Amino acid sequence: MTLEEYFYYRLMVTELDPDMMEKVATKTPPTDATDFALRVSYVILNSGMKWTVAKDIWTRMKLSLIETGEVGDTFGHPGKKKSINQVMSNRSAYFEGFRSAWQNGPDAVIELCETLPHIGVITKYHLAKNLGLDLAKPDVWLERVAARSGGSVQELCRRLSNRSGDSVSTVDYVIWKACQQGWWGMQGQTPLGSETDSS
Template sequence: MSDVTGALQIYGNAIKYMRESGLESEIDWQRTACPEVLTESAFLRETAWVILCSGFREAVVRQIFDYVSLCFCDWESAEAIVESSTACVLSAKSAFRNESKLNAVVNVARIVERLGFEQLKSDILHEPIRTLRQFPFIGPVTVWHLAKNFGFNLAKPDRHLIRIAQHFGFENPHAFCSAIAEVRGDPVKVVDLVIWRFLADHPREKAVALVAR
């Protein structure tokens, strides 16, 4: 049986943690993210972020992402990145040495340039998961992360959320986040972010123990 009370308690603790840690801007960003107003620059930035974070600790990528952004023309356009692709990768390698991922970011820009951003955006709005899976390093789990970052109201099935959902007796992270969202009135995507940040910043055992506080 699903433990909604326990899920709500850990969500309350997670909200408190984010407020006390000065992380409310992350909540505001996720709450206002909307796929209908997605721009080419935001698409390139968020896709690069998810690619670089795949298999890496988010905190590590966060430390170097501003520099990588500058190396990739500050995500001005796909055309600008494609035209300067060699220089983009070479300069970014000084901070992020995974060249295959850096080349993947260039390939994302090539796909955007080939399709045209307006057509791509239309495809994303119509079939987000299927459309986003065409991009390198965007797999069956990371595609949900990317779609959520664009503002789609869903939960991503990453290891933190899968474990906590199972701990409280839910079938999957979306069911877990939806149960909290229904009571608290927050969007599923915000619940996902708040719980994920709390668990990412605490070992799982400590996070679960905090439920009792």
């Protein structure tokens, strides 16, 4: 993907969602154990689920987590429910582990994320982003765009970030949204007619 293509998609995304740039800005790290546990819980809930569905469930679940420390009857998936309750009940220890990992750099944070309940090899990047790292989540759509551009997801997003001045998280979201909306890769071509970027 070229910088020109990225700017084209970014314009389309901002027209679709004017508040996008603010929403996808790199997050600050969690401030306490409950803040940390809520961010982990949201990612667990959201994994493998449409965000529109997860958003409605999260509205109910977050209140229960804050008030009681448990999912309660706000959600029925037994595996996710168990994992979220585990994170909430052990949030102080998990948060201390996160604080230690944060001092050791991004790789340590990503490694820590994968040790948490219900967090896998792809989801750990989603969580790491929500915990304050400026990186991309290499989901299937971004993998396809990166493969056509001749590199990894992180390389693609970092390159476009450096050239555009946008955060890696913003670049990640723009590309993801372009794919989700069906704008990228229509009949093997981007809207601007270029398939690769060798630079």
